[in-house]
Amino acid sequence: MFNFMKKKTNSEPETPQQKAERDSAVDKVLLGYEIGMVSIATMVTGLERKGDQLTLDLRLPQNSRPESIQQELGQLLQPHGIKTIHMNVRLPAPEKGAGSTLPKPMPKTTNAMDNQSQSSATNNANAEPPITKSAPTQASLAAHPRIRHIIVVASGKGGVGKSTTTVNIALALQKLGNRVGVLDADIYGPSMPTMLGVDSVKPELENEQFVPVNAHGLAMLSIGSLLDGDNTPVAWRGPKATGALMQLYNQTNWPQLDYLVIDMPPGTGDIQLTLAQRIPVTGAVIVTTPQHVALLDAQKGIEMFNKTNIPVLGVVENMALHTCSNCNHTEAIFGTGGGERIAEQYQVPLLGQLPLASSIRAQVDKGEPSVLADDEFASYYVNIAKNIETNIDKFAKPVDDKRIF
Numbered sequence: 001m002f003n004f005m006k007k008k009t010n011s012e013p014e015t016p017q018q019k020a021e022r023d024s025a026v027d028k029v030l031l032g033y034e035i036g037m038v039s040i041a042t043m044v045t046g047l048e049r050k051g052d053q054l055t056l057d058l059r060l061p062q063n064s065r066p067e068s069i070q071q072e073l074g075q076l077l078q079p080h081g082i083k084t085i086h087m088n089v090r091l092p093a094p095e096k097g098a099g100s101t102l103p104k105p106m107p108k109t110t111n112a113m114d115n116q117s118q119s120s121a122t123n124n125a126n127a128e129p130p131i132t133k134s135a136p137t138q139a140s141l142a143a144h145p146r147i148r149h150i151i152v153v154a155s156g157k158g159g160v161g162k163s164t165t166t167v168n169i170a171l172a173l174q175k176l177g178n179r180v181g182v183l184d185a186d187i188y189g190p191s192m193p194t195m196l197g198v199d200s201v202k203p204e205l206e207n208e209q210f211v212p213v214n215a216h217g218l219a220m221l222s223i224g225s226l227l228d229g230d231n232t233p234v235a236w237r238g239p240k241a242t243g244a245l246m247q248l249y250n251q252t253n254w255p256q257l258d259y260l261v262i263d264m265p266p267g268t269g270d271i272q273l274t275l276a277q278r279i280p281v282t283g284a285v286i287v288t289t290p291q292h293v294a295l296l297d298a299q300k301g302i303e304m305f306n307k308t309n310i311p312v313l314g315v316v317e318n319m320a321l322h323t324c325s326n327c328n329h330t331e332a333i334f335g336t337g338g339g340e341r342i343a344e345q346y347q348v349p350l351l352g353q354l355p356l357a358s359s360i361r362a363q364v365d366k367g368e369p370s371v372l373a374d375d376e377f378a379s380y381y382v383n384i385a386k387n388i389e390t391n392i393d394k395f396a397k398p399v400d401d402k403r404i405f
């Protein structure tokens with residue numbers, strides 16, 4: 001254990017605001033600390049802070065040096081009141097030619113400072129194979145060997161219907177003859193299992209890999225599966241969340257897929273940015289409502305994807321018009337033309353517009369989305385899926401067959 005404390009402790013208890021500020025400062029440090037140009041936040045699989053003690057579970061890349069990392073993080077975190085860092089480190093085995101792609105047994109976790117000599121990558125004979133080949137930018141990320149296209153569905157703002165759109169687009173792509181998977185990465189409210197009517201089915205583990213749940217033919221995996229069975233919204237902090245999501249992506253035995261559709265957490269913060277930089281995304285679909293505030297947030301989303309060199313496949317305008325089921329009067333509850341304007345401004349396609357319709361909500365609530373039910377709105381989603389397919393091949397990524405999963 002390395003103790004960074006030099007001075008006396010402050011015995012006054014931390015207020016919730018101080019705690020939140022310190023947590024946020026710690027997150028920023030972790031997100032900004034890079035190993036081989038990749039944020040260490042993507043390598044965090046567990047994180048706990050108790051007062052001035054921080055415990056990190058890390059899966060570090062080959063040849064990293066836990067002791068120096070711990071020292072450097074200690075110096076960066078000391079100004080934010082962290083005096084002791086405990087690190088449980090897992091390192092990959094050295095690459096020795098083409099071996100089995102199956103993972104070896106998990107090594108015991110180690111406390112980096114108590115077991116310095118044992119925690120070095122070269123000495124760890126019992127370690128697992130590398131789970132990633134770190135690459136800093138989208139341009140240098142190779143495609144997953146079994147997934148042709150990864151599409152992220154994002155929204156700058158919560159509650160605009162991103163998950164409803166994701167599930168229906170995934171089903172529509174399947175309806176068009178594709179093999180499709182869904183990764184529910186919405187840590188704040190994972191809803192795919194409920195929307196697909198499989199919330200009682202848990203994914204199995206096989207050779208330390210998740211096996212996706214078969215949901216009406218979709219290979220589905222949700223961050224919700226990592227929770228303890230209840231539907232408590234996850235208040236995970238950035239590094240832990242990104243670490244868990246990278247783990248879901250990397251440690252899942254995805255079948256051969258034409259599309260993996262990822263339901264991203266709403267917003268354009270550090271989690272979204274880190275994910276966007278770490279997963280080989282073919283393109284992003286932005287969901288917005290015509291409301292002014294939602295559009296402003298959607299713009300932020302497009303700009304984030306532009307910055308990270310992820311092509312924006314287009315915009316879906318959700319809840320565009322509402323037709324009253326009693327009097328048949330149609331009204332633009334959230335305004336008009338917003339989706340079109342934003343698509344024009346950023347020169348991206350408007351993939352489709354969905355009305356605000358209570359049956360769209362009712363169908364996802366009962367685990368049978370519109371496309372599955374083949375109701376009157378199914379064709380809207382099928383058209384969106386067709387529009388996505390029209391352009392996607394020109395953004396396809398080269399496949400790296402040597403990548404180990």
Ligand SMILES: Nc1ncnc2c1ncn2[C@@H]1O[C@H](COP(=O)(O)OP(=O)(O)OP(=O)(O)O)[C@@H](O)[C@H]1O
Nearest residue numbers: 158159160161162163164266319355356357360361
């Ligand atoms: N076109 C629509 N018409 C009517 N209701 C809709 C429509 N789209 C989504 N909804 C409903 O709006 C609510 C929010 O939708 P959803 O959960 O898909 O949004 P979200 O953007 O993923 O939210 P979050 O930010 O919480 O993840 C849900 O109750 C959903 O059924």
